[in-house]
Structures are given as C-alpha cells and as structure tokens.
Amino acid sequence: MSSISYIKNSFYRKVVNVVEDTQKKHPAYLFATRNQNKLNEYERLLKEKVDGVDLKIPEIQDPDPFVVLEEKAKAAYVVYGGPIYVEDTSLIITSLDNMIGPYADNETNSRAKLEAICRMFATDQERSARVQVGIAVFDGLEVSSWIGQIDGTIASSPKGANGFGFDPIFIPKGSHKTFAELSDKEKDMYSPRRLAIEKLQKSPRLAQNPIFELQEPSEFLLSRIQKDQLVGKSLPAGRQAKALHFAYSLQSLEIAKVRPNKELHVSKYAQFVQKSYSNGAVREYTVDPKSASMGLILLTEVDVKTVPNRNGSLRPIRLETTSTGDPMLFQMGPKALEVVLASRTAEYMDMHSEEMHQHVRDLLSGKIPHVPRSNTPSPILEGILGMISHTDIFTGERVVDRQANSAIATKELGYKRLSSEGLLSRKKAAQGILMLGPDGIVSSLYAYGGMPPTTGSVDSLVTAAMSYMRGWIPRNGVFAGNFQRQLQLFIEAKEKIVSFKLPKDIERQVIAQIGIAVGCDNPRQIALQMKQFQKLGGHAARIYTTNPDRRIVETAVAMRKAVGKDFLLCVGPVTDSEQARRLKQEAGVHMFLVGHGGGENCTSLTAGGAANSVELLYLLYIDPLFNDCLIGMEGGTGTTIGALMPLLDVISLNKRGIGGYESTQGLYYLKARGGKEEPVIPYHGSASAATQLIESYMDPEIAKRRLGLDGIVRAVEGKVNYLVLNDAVRSNVSAIRENRAIAGLALADQQALSLYQLRERVKKYGHNHVGISSASSVIAGEHRGGV
Numbered sequence: 001m002s003s004i005s006y007i008k009n010s011f012y013r014k015v016v017n018v019v020e021d022t023q024k025k026h027p028a029y030l031f032a033t034r035n036q037n038k039l040n041e042y043e044r045l046l047k048e049k050v051d052g053v054d055l056k057i058p059e060i061q062d063p064d065p066f067v068v069l070e071e072k073a074k075a076a077y078v079v080y081g082g083p084i085y086v087e088d089t090s091l092i093i094t095s096l097d098n099m100i101g102p103y104a105d106n107e108t109n110s111r112a113k114l115e116a117i118c119r120m121f122a123t124d125q126e127r128s129a130r131v132q133v134g135i136a137v138f139d140g141l142e143v144s145s146w147i148g149q150i151d152g153t154i155a156s157s158p159k160g161a162n163g164f165g166f167d168p169i170f171i172p173k174g175s176h177k178t179f180a181e182l183s184d185k186e187k188d189m190y191s192p193r194r195l196a197i198e199k200l201q202k203s204p205r206l207a208q209n210p211i212f213e214l215q216e217p218s219e220f221l222l223s224r225i226q227k228d229q230l231v232g233k234s235l236p237a238g239r240q241a242k243a244l245h246f247a248y249s250l251q252s253l254e255i256a257k258v259r260p261n262k263e264l265h266v267s268k269y270a271q272f273v274q275k276s277y278s279n280g281a282v283r284e285y286t287v288d289p290k291s292a293s294m295g296l297i298l299l300t301e302v303d304v305k306t307v308p309n310r311n312g313s314l315r316p317i318r319l320e321t322t323s324t325g326d327p328m329l330f331q332m333g334p335k336a337l338e339v340v341l342a343s344r345t346a347e348y349m350d351m352h353s354e355e356m357h358q359h360v361r362d363l364l365s366g367k368i369p370h371v372p373r374s375n376t377p378s379p380i381l382e383g384i385l386g387m388i389s390h391t392d393i394f395t396g397e398r399v400v401d402r403q404a405n406s407a408i409a410t411k412e413l414g415y416k417r418l419s420s421e422g423l424l425s426r427k428k429a430a431q432g433i434l435m436l437g438p439d440g441i442v443s444s445l446y447a448y449g450g451m452p453p454t455t456g457s458v459d460s461l462v463t464a465a466m467s468y469m470r471g472w473i474p475r476n477g478v479f480a481g482n483f484q485r486q487l488q489l490f491i492e493a494k495e496k497i498v499s500f501k502l503p504k505d506i507e508r509q510v511i512a513q514i515g516i517a518v519g520c521d522n523p524r525q526i527a528l529q530m531k532q533f534q535k536l537g538g539h540a541a542r543i544y545t546t547n548p549d550r551r552i553v554e555t556a557v558a559m560r561k562a563v564g565k566d567f568l569l570c571v572g573p574v575t576d577s578e579q580a581r582r583l584k585q586e587a588g589v590h591m592f593l594v595g596h597g598g599g600e601n602c603t604s605l606t607a608g609g610a611a612n613s614v615e616l617l618y619l620l621y622i623d624p625l626f627n628d629c630l631i632g633m634e635g636g637t638g639t640t641i642g643a644l645m646p647l648l649d650v651i652s653l654n655k656r657g658i659g660g661y662e663s664t665q666g667l668y669y670l671k672a673r674g675g676k677e678e679p680v681i682p683y684h685g686s687a688s689a690a691t692q693l694i695e696s697y698m699d700p701e702i703a704k705r706r707l708g709l710d711g712i713v714r715a716v717e718g719k720v721n722y723l724v725l726n727d728a729v730r731s732n733v734s735a736i737r738e739n740r741a742i743a744g745l746a747l748a749d750q751q752a753l754s755l756y757q758l759r760e761r762v763k764k765y766g767h768n769h770v771g772i773s774s775a776s777s778v779i780a781g782e783h784r785g786g787v
Contacts, residue, residue, distance in 0.1 A: 013082070013140045013212040013213065014139065014140035014141045014212065014213040014333070015082065015083050015139035015140050015141075015210040015211065015212055015213070016211060016213040016269060016331060016333055017210070017211035017269045017271060017272060017331060018205065018209065018210050018211060018271060018272070019209040019210075019211065019271075019272045019273065019274050019285060019329065020271050020272070020273050020274070028048060028049075028050075028205055029042065029050045029085055029205070030050070030051050030052070030053065030084050030085060031050060031051070031052045031053075031084070031085045031086070032053060032054075032055045032057065032072075032076040032080065032084050032085065032086045033053075033054070034052050034053070035052070035164075037163075037164040037165075038052075038087065038164075039051070039052050041191075041193060042193075042197070044184060045188060045191070045193065045194050045197045046197060046201070053080065053084065055079040055080055055084070056079070057072065057075040057079050057086075060072050060075065060102075062102070063101055063102070064102075065088060065092075065101055065102040065132060065134065066134070066145075068088050068102040069086070069088045069102075069134040069136045069143075069145055070136060070138075070143045070145065072086045072088055072136070073086050073136040073137055073138040073143045073145070074138045076138070077138040077140065080322065081320075081322050081328065082140075082210045082212070082322055082328070083137050083138060083139050083140070083210050085136070085137050086135070086136055086137070087134065087135050087193075088102055088133075088134050088136075089104055089105070089131070089132070089133050089134075089165070089193075090102045090104055090131070090132045090133075090134075091104040091107075091108065091129065091130075091131055091166050091170065092129060092130045092131075093117075093128075093129045093154060094128045094129060095121070095125060095126040095127055095128045095129070096120060096121075100117075104165070104166060105165070108165055108166040108169075109165070111158065114166065114168055114169050115157065115158060117166075117169060118154060118155060118156055118157050118169055127153045127155075127156075128152075128153055129151075129152055129153060129154050129170060130149055130151050130152070131149065131150055131152065131166075131170055131172075131192050132147060132148070132149040132192060133147070133148050133149070133191075133192040133193045133195075133196045134146070134147045134148075135196045135197065135200055139210075140212065140213070144203065146196045146197075146199035146200045146203070147195075147196055147199070148191075148192035148193060148194065148195025148196035148197070148198075148199070149192050149195070150172050150173060150190055150191075150192045150195070151172075151173045152170055152172040152175075152190075153171050153173075154169055154170065154171075155168070155169045155170070155171055155178050157169075158178075158180075159177075159178045159180060159181055160177070160178050160179070160181035160182070161180060162179075162180050162181065162182065162183070162184070162187070163178075163179045163180040163182075163187065167179035167180040168180040172190035173190075174190065175190060209274070209322075209327075209329065210329070211272060211329045211331050211667070212328065212329065212331075212670075213330070213331070213332075213333040214330050214331065214333060214336060214668070214725070215677070215727070216333045216334075216335040216336055217335050217336055217339055217727075217730070221339065222338060222339070225338070225339070225342045227262065227263075227264065227342070230243070230264075230342060230345045230346060230349070231243070231244060231262040231264075231345065239349075240262075241260075242348070242352070242501065243345045243348040243349055243352075244260035244261075244262070244345060245260060245499075245500060246344060246345075246348040246352075246466065246500055247260065247264070247341045247342075247344035247345040247348065248260040248341065249459075249462070249496060249499070250340075250459050250661060250662065250666075251270075251287060251288060251291065251293055251457075251458055251459055251665060252269065252270040252287045252665055252666060253270070255270035255287045255288055256268050256269055256270040256287075264337075264338045264341040264342055265334060265338065266334050266337045266338075266341075267334065269331070270288075272285050272287055272295070272329075272665075272667065273285070273286055273287070273288075273289050275289055275295075277478075277697055278697035278698070280300060281299070281300055281301065281693075282297065282298070282299055282300070282478075282694050282698065283297070283298040283300065284296070284297055284298075284478065285298070285329065285665075285667055286665060287665055291458065291488075291492060292485045292486075292487075292488035292489035292492060293456070293457050293458040293459070293489060293492065293665065294452055294453075294456030294457055294474075294477070294478055294479075294664065295664055295665050295667065296329070296664040296665070296667040296668070296669070296681070296682075297452070297477065297664075297682065297694065298319075298327055298669075298682075299690050299694055301693075302689075302690050302693070303318055303319050303327070303669070304316065304318070304319055304321050304325060304327055305317055305318060306321070315672075316672040317672060318671070318672055318720060318722070319669045319671060319672055319680075319722075320669075320670040320671070320672050327669050327670075328669065328670040329667055329668070329669065329670075330667070330668045330669070330670060330679045331666050331667050331668065332661055332666060332730065336730050337661065337730075339730040339731070340660070340661045340730050340731040340733075343730065343731040343733040343734050343737070344463070344731060344733050346733075346737075347466070347733045347736070347737065351466060351467050351468065352466070352506070356431070357503060357506050359431065359434065360434065360442045360468070360509060361505070363434060363435070363436045364436065364440070364442060364505075364509075368754075368756070369756070370435075370436050370756070371756040371757075371759045371760055372627045372628070372759070373621060373627055373646070373647070374646075374763035375621065375622045375623070375627070376646075376762050376763060376766055376767060377389065377398055377622060378618070378766075378767040378769050380767065380769035380770060380771060381413060381614075381618060381767070381769055382400075382618075383771075384406075384408055384412060384413060384771050385404035385405075385406060385408060385612070385614065385615050385618070386402075386404055386405040386406045387400055387402060387403060387404050387405075387615070388400070388401045388402045389401060398622070400619070400622070403615060403619070404612050404615035407610040407612040407614075407615070408612070408614050408615075409614075410614065410633075410637045410638060410640050410641060410643075410644060411638060411640040411772060412771065412772055413614065413640075413643045413644070413769060413770075413771065413772065414640070414642070414643050414769070414770050414771070414772040415642050415643040415746070415749065415750055415767075415768050415769060415770065416768045416770050417749045417750075418749065418751045418768065420751045422751075424748040424751065424753065425748070425753075426741065426745050426747075426748045427741075427744060428744070428753055429743075429744035429745075429747040429748045429752065429753045429754070430740045430741055430743060430744030430747075431744075432747060432752070432753050432754025432755060432756075432757070433445035433446070433740060433743045433744075433747075433754070433755055435649055435756070437568070437591075437630055437649075438568075438590050438629060438630065439512075439539070439540070439566060439567075439590055441509055441512045441513070441539070441568070442509055443468055443469065443470050443513060443650075444468045444469045444470075444740075445649065445650065445651055445743055445755060446469050446650075446651055446652075446653050446736065446739055446740070446743075447464070447469050447470040447471065447632070447651070447652050447653065448460065448461075448464045448469060448470070448471035448472070448652065448653060448654065448657045449472060449634055449635055449652040449653075449654035449657075450472035450473070450474045450475065450476075450517035450542060450544045450686075451476075451654050451658075451683070452474040452476065452477035452478065452479065453658045453663055453664055453681050453682060453683055453723075454471075454654050454655075454657040454663060455471045455473055456473075456474050456477065456479065456489075456664075457662060457663055457664060457665060458489060458493050458496065459661075459662035459663075459665070459732075460657060460660075460662045460732055461473065461489070461493045461514055462493050462496050462497060463662045463732050463736075464513065464657070464732070464736070465493070465497060465510045465511065465513040465514050466497070466500075466510055467733070467736050468509065468510070469513060469653075470513045470514075471513060471514055471515070472515050472516065472517040472542045472544065472570075473486045473489050473490060473514065473515070473516045473517060474486075474517055475516075475517040475518055475519055475544055476517075476544075476686045476691055476695065477686075477694055477695065478694065478698060480694075480695035480698060480702055481695070481699040481701065481702050482698070482699075483529050486516050487516075487532070487533060487536065490514060490516065490533065490536065490537075491536065493514055494511055494514070494537055497510050511537060511539070512539040514539075514540075515538070515539065515540030515541055515542055515568065515570065516530070516533055516538060516540075516542070517541075517542045517543075517544035518530070518541055518542070518543055518544065518555070518559075519543070519544070519545055519555075520543055520545055520547055520551040520552050520554070520555040521551070521705075523551065523555040523557075523558040523559075524558055526555055526559060527555075527558035527559045527561065527562035527563075528562065530559050530562055530563050530567070531563060534563050534567055539567060539568060540567065540568035540569075540570065541563075541567070541568075541569060541570070542569075542570040542571070542572060542591075542593075543555055543556060543559075543569075543570070543571045543572075544572065544686070546573055546575065546595075546687075548579070552579065552583070553579070553582050553583055553586060553587065556569055556571060556586070556589055557586055557587045559587070560587045560588055568591060569587060569588070569589045569591070570589070570591035570592070570593065570630075571583050571589050571591070571592060571593070572591070572592060572593025572594070572632075572634050573593055573594055573595040573613075574592050574593065574594060574616065576616065577616060577620060577623070580592050580616075580620060581623075581625060584625055584626060584629065585625075589629070590629055590630060591629060591630040591631070591632070591650065592620060592626065592629060592630070592631045592632075593631075593632050593633065593634045593650065593652070594613040594616040594617045594620075594631075594632075594633055595613040595616075595633075595634055595636070596613055596633070596634065596635055596637070613633060613636075614644075617631065617633060617644070617647055617648060618647065621647040621648070630649040630650055631647075631648050631649060631650070632648045632649055632650025632652070633648060633650070633651050633652065634652045634654070635652040635653075635654040635655060637651055637652075639739070639742050640772075641742070641743070641746065642745075642746030642749065642750070643767075643769055645743070645746055645747070645755060645758060646755075646758050646759055646762045646767065649755075653735065653736070653739060655683065655723060656735040656739065657732055657735065658683060658723050659681060659723060659725045659726055659732075659735070660730065660731045660732035660733070660734060660735065661730065661731050661732070662731065662732040662733075663681065664681055668680060668725055669681070669682070669722070671722055678724050678725075679724070679725040680722035680724050681723050681725070682720075682721070682722055682723075683721050683722065683723045684718065684719075684720055684721055685717065685718030685719075685721065686718075687715070687716065687717035687718060688716060688717065688718035688720065688721070689713045689716045689719075689720075690720050691718075692706045692707075692713045692716070693706075693713060696713075750768065
C-alpha cells in the first residue's frame with residue numbers, strides 16, 4: 001500500500017472544539033517536527049513557546065506541494081491521534097522547470113548537494129527560484145493551510161553560516177545576500193515562513209488538547225423529531241418561547257451566546273478551559289472557570305496512568321491519551337445537540353403545561369388527597385428475606401421477631417401483572433408519580449443523588465428540578481470542604497430557574513427541589529451553614545454519609561434547631577432502623593434513604609458488610625412511625641422497581657443522571673479499550689481512593705483525615721470506575737423520561753394511575769408480590785437487551 005493510500009484509508013475523528021490552556025502548561029502550537037532550527041524560528045516569529053513531536057510519518061511523494069502538504073497533515077493526524085501542525089517547504093527552481101519542489105528536504109541536506117545545485121546552471125542562464133512554506137492542520141474533517149512564498153535567485157555557490165537547509169543558496173528578492181548570510185532579524189523580513197505564520201495567527205488555534213466529535217445520530221432519528229409539534233405555528237408564541245428558553249439554557253450554549261431557534265440548531269460551541277489544582281494533580285475542564293458548576297474532573301496519577309509495553313512504548317490503562325499525555329476529549333456534535341434540545345423542549349411542554357401546573361396545585365391543596373403508606377405486610381418479601389413475624393395477641397400489632405438473614409437485590413422481587421376493565425394508559429400513569437411531601441413540596445418518585453458527576457453541574461440540577469425531581473449539591477470531590485462553592489452553585493441554579501418566569505407558586509416548588517449534601521464531622525458548623533443556605537432560599541439538606549456513630553444524630557438535631565421545622569432534613573444512606581428511629585424522634589427528619597438495591601450500602605463496604613437495603617426499606621415501611629416521612633433508595637435499583645413502589649417515595653437516578661449533555665457540561669473521555677471507541681465519564685464513588693485523593697489535594701485539612709503519614713488513603717470503598725455513554729441517551733431528560741415511562745408501566749400493570757391509587761389497592765387487597773428466580777431474571781434481561 002502506498003503512503004497516500006495508507007493515509008486515505010485511515011480513521012479520522014472530527015475536531016469540534018479545543019481546550020484553552022490558561023495556565024500555559026502546554027504550548028499553544030504543536031508541530032510535527034523535532035527540527036530545532038525550525039522550532040526556534042517558529043518561537044521567534046510567533047513570539048511564544050512552541051513544541052514539536054517527531055511522529056515519523058510516512059514521507060509523501062508527489063510533485064504537487066499542495067498535495068504533499070494536505071496529505072502530510074492527514075498522516076500526522078493519524079499517527080498523533082488528533083490535530084497537529086505540519087510544515088512542508090518547497091524550493092522551486094523556476095528556471096530549471098520547477099525542479100526539486102517539495103523534495104527540498106532530501107535534496108538540500110548536505111553541503112555537496114547544495115554545491116551541485118549551484119553548478120546546474122549554464123553560465124548565462126537565469127537562476128530564478130521561489131521558496132514556498134506551507135503550514136497545515138487537519139481537524140478530522142478538512143485541512144486548513146496557510147501558505148507563504150517569496151521569489152529570489154539561486155546563488156553561484158553556498159554562502160553563509162546562519163540558517164539551515166537550503167538557506168546558504170537562496171537569495172530572496174530585494175537582498176543581495178543568501179538567507180544564511182542574513183541575521184535572524186533580516187531573514188525574518190523576507191521569510192516565507194513568517195508570511196505563512198502571519199496568516200496562521202489570524203485563524204482560530206487548534207490547541208494541543210482538541211475535543212473530538214462523538215458519533216452523530218442517524219438522519220432517520222433526526223427525521224423523527226416532530227418540530228412542528230414542539231415549536232410549530234400551532235403553539236402559543238409565549239409558551240413556545242419559554243420552552244425554547246429552557247431547552248437552550250445549558251451553560252455551554254449560554255457562554256457561546258447561542259440564541260434559541262426553532263430549527264434546534266447549534267453552530268458554535270463554548271471553548272473549554274483547563275483549571276489545574278495542586279500543580280496539575282487534579283484537572284478540571286469547564287466552559288466557565290468562574291462558575292461553581294463542575295466540569296469534567298481528571299486525577300492525573302490515576303486516570304491517565306500508563307504502563308510500558310514489551311517494546312518499551314507506553315500504554316494507557318484507563319483513559320486514552322495523546323502522545324503528550326493529555327486525555328482524549330469528546331463532546332456532542334450539532335446533530336446530537338438537536339436531539340438534546342428536542343428532548344428538553346418536549347420535557348418543558350409536559351412538565352410546565354397548564355394541565356401539569358394544575359395537577360401540582362391540586363396535590364398542594366388536597367384536591368388530590370394524600371394517601372399515606374398502609375404498612376401492609378408482604379409475606380412474600382419477608383419469606384425471600386428470611387424474616388419471621390407474628391401478631392401480638394394482646395395489641396393485635398404485627399411484630400417482626402427476626403430481621404432478615406439474607407441480602408437480596410431489587411430484581412429478586414417482582415409483582416404479578418393485573419388486567420383491568422377500565423382504561424389504564426401507561427402514559428397517563430407516568431404523570432402519577434408526583435407526591436406531596438411532608439415539607440409541603442410536590443416531588444417526583446425519582447430524584448438525583450449527591451454525586452459530583454450528576455449534581456455538580458448547574459445544568460443537571462436545574463434539569464432535574466424543572467421535572468420536580470429532588471437533587472443534592474455534592475459534598476465530595478471538588479466540593480469537599482468548600483461550602484461557598486456549594487452555595488454559589490445553588491445561587492446559579494436558582495437564578496436560572498427564576499429566568500424561566502414560571503408562575504410564582506410553581507417556581508417555589510421547583511427551587512425547593514434543590515438541596516445541599518453535608519457531612520457530620522462538625523455538627524455546630526454545619527448547622528450554621530444550613531442557616532445561611534436557608535436565608536438564600538434553600539429548603540433542604542441531606543446528611544450524606546454511611547457513618548454509623550452518634551454524630552449523624554447530633555448533626556441532625558443541631559440542624560433542626562438552626563433551621564426550624566419546615567426545612568426538609570434528609571439522611572441517607574441510614575445504617576439501620578434503630579438509627580432511623582432516633583433521627584425521626586430526636587431531630588424530626590423528614591426523609592430517609594437506604595443504600596443500593598442489592599446487598600451493599602453506598603459503594604462496596606470492602607470489610608465484608610452487607611447492608612441489606614431492601615430489608616431496611618421494608619422495616620421503615622411497616623413501621624407507622626415513618627408514615628409521615630419520605631423513604632427511598634439511593635441508586636443501584638436498576639429498573640425493576642415496580643414491586644417496591646408501594647413501599648417507598650423516592651428513588652435516586654444517580655448513574656442514570658450521568659451521560660447526558662447536562663452532566664459535566666457535556667464533555668467525555670475516551671476509555672482505553674484497544675481501539676474500541678467508548679466515551680466515558682468518571683464515577684469513582686464518594687469514598688473511592690480517587691475521590692479521596694482529589695479531596696486531599698484540594699484541602700490540606702481533609703488530607704489529614706483522608707491520608708496516613710505514608711500518604712496512602714486510609715479507608716477506601718469502591719474503585720476507579722467509568723460510565724460508558726449510552727448512545728441512546730443524548731440528554732439527561734432522556735433518562736428521566738425513560739424511567740418515568742417505566743414507572744407508568746409498573747403502575748398500570750397493577751391497576752393504578754398514580755402512586756396514591758397503588759397505595760389504596762395495597763391497603764385493600766395486599767401486595768401482589770412474587771419472587772423472581774435468577775433464571776427468570778436472566779431471560780428477562782436477554783429480552784430487554786435488543787435494539
């Protein structure tokens with residue numbers, strides 16, 4: 001295969017954006033050369049630091065210098081793994097039938113060759129020549145090139161010691177000296193390289209850390225978007241404008257000053273900026289360095305770690321990198337953004353129609369009566385858990401004699417489907433997952449947890465809140481020990497919600513969905529901070545920890561005294577039912593979250609503990625003490641939640657809240673998978689070594705608690721983990737709508753159009769629970785695994 005064929009058959013990624021290195025850690029221009037003479041000249045002409053890489057790209061053989069330049073740029077792109085500047089210099093001897101041309105490097109690399117060129121002319125023959133310098137770069141779609149050229153003559157013999165290449169034999173027009181006889185300053189006056197660079201400097205830079213375009217959706221998908229229904233003429237202009245305002249309210253689009261349009265088209269992007277902490281140990285890629293909203297976080301010693309291959313080259317083990325060690329970054333292209341904007345527009349239409357607003361008001365006013373949990377026991381669930389219970393003959397109360405002796409996952413518990421003589425629309429049932437909480441706030445069954453990749457972004461918080469989903473501003477990662485950043489993120493989210501100009505009663509409900517996650521290390525300080533949060537309009541706080549000691553109760557009590565009875569207090573994951581009872585009785589906690597839907601709590605509990613989340617959820621459910629509280633599960637529940645819906649009020653969608661444009665400002669890494677394209681986002685867990693190292697680098701006081709004297713993380717739960725982007729989910733809204741549809745399916749299957757109707761059925765007829773075997777679960781999984 002020829003060199004050109006090799007290049008043309010290679011795979012290209014399109015560059016859609018760049019990362020600006022504000023701290024100048026890397027040169028702005030990277031060239032595919034190790035020729036120090038050229039690099040020195042670049043620096044002199046550009047007046048800034050440049051760098052070069054010897055890529056050993058295939059030598060392009062073609063008499064046309066423009067062809068050589070373009071193919072060289074593409075070849076460098078393939079070898080480097082992204083855009084890199086190349087140069088090709090031609091010495092065109094016009095009086096000798098344009099000989100040498102782009103082969104100048106090979107034909108002028110010795111004194112003997114230069115002398116031979118000078119002797120090629122007849123005594124009285126014209127010695128005219130031209131030097132052409134081309135600089136080019138390929139962005140994965142097209143080659144941009146900048147050409148500088150100057151006429152001159154070939155000297156009678158090589159002269160001068162300055163310069164390199166053919167400088168000793170070329171005399172530029174307007175001078176009587178060769179380039180090699182001129183000083184650097186004099187040479188620059190005539191230099192075709194200077195002319196090319198002047199043109200280059202007028203163009204946008206393709207920086208050393210480019211951002212590539214994710215695979216775009218098909219035209220078939222785009223053709224299915226019903227724009228006439230979303231933004232068509234039949235809609236009231238005011239409502240249409242509000243829906244588009246919400247759709248385009250993504251932080252990156254606002255920074256880029258993208259105006260809402262009915263075509264849902266985005267033609268420009270906000271440039272990303274790299275922020276570095278602790279001398280580059282932690283990097284953050286963000287569109288707005290002044291915002292509290294979290295971008296994409298990188299822990300250099302973990303995420304871009306490499307190991308040597310047998311041939312001595314380095315191989316990344318987690319994230320793909322360029323040859324300079326920078327991560328390969330991706331973001332969505334304009335077609336994918338069209339899908340995002342369509343989903344967001346549709347969600348606004350559904351959640352903020354007059355009908356939905358009235359539904360919220362009916363819940364608030366009691367027109368739709370609140371139905372408490374019935375505490376109806378489930379013999380099937382108790383049997384699966386291995387629990388034993390009896391009825392007290394004196395009080396008639398049912399007592400659990402022994403708690404569970406097994407830990408089960410949510411997929412091991414199912415429900416029997418029921419037919420109905422009435423009309424049971426799954427779509428209508430999906431709207432019935434709103435409930436009135438004890439704090440006077442109407443919220444969805446679904447919520448977002450408190451993990452930075454999910455709720456560390458203002459876009460994610462606002463998106464969830466506008467769908468009446470509770471979300472918690474994180475307390476770990478870059479937010480650890482930084483309460484002011486938490487407050488600022490709330491203010492940014494609140495201001496954005498206010499900009500949508502919702503009815504004031506609905507606006508209050510939306511803003512109240514956003515809470516702050518806190519720890520329990522300093523109860524008094526946390527209580528004062530929550531008072532400050534409350535003054536800014538905050539309504540809820542979550543003690544987010546799995547700590548089993550008394551500090552959780554002490555923190556909750558201190559917070560309750562500081563913020564009063566109407567402020568929602570949440571604790572989760574709670575450790576056991578006894579801890580939950582104390583929190584309810586002593587601090588009036590409104591919301592309790594248990595851990596994952598399997599046999600573990602939060603991350604991995606590497607000591608071997610099995611916090612049986614389903615058991616703990618059930619114990620809270622059958623205890624009347626918690627009937628006026630919200631109880632729920634923190635992530636890990638998957639989609640098999642139908643049988644649990646009568647038992648709980650909240651399900652966290654943490655992991656499903658990652659992977660849309662709204663999370664980490666729409667930026668992704670490329671996972672190291674031996675050539676397989678897998679865009680990912682880190683999800684290291686709140687107590688993983690990676691997260692704790694990030695926190696230690698951010699705050700010396702945290703480092704004292706997290707690290708031993710040897711610098712090793714003391715207590716690790718979880719491991720370095722990445723969530724692969726699901727092509728079907730282009731927006732967080734997509735995941736919200738998908739899960740809402742699943743909830744509607746589960747309600748309709750059980751003859752209910754709302755969670756309240758389902759509670760009434762359970763109170764009247766009991767649970768229709770059934771155990772699900774492993775084989776049945778596998779078969780169901782295979783069935784659901786299709787396109």
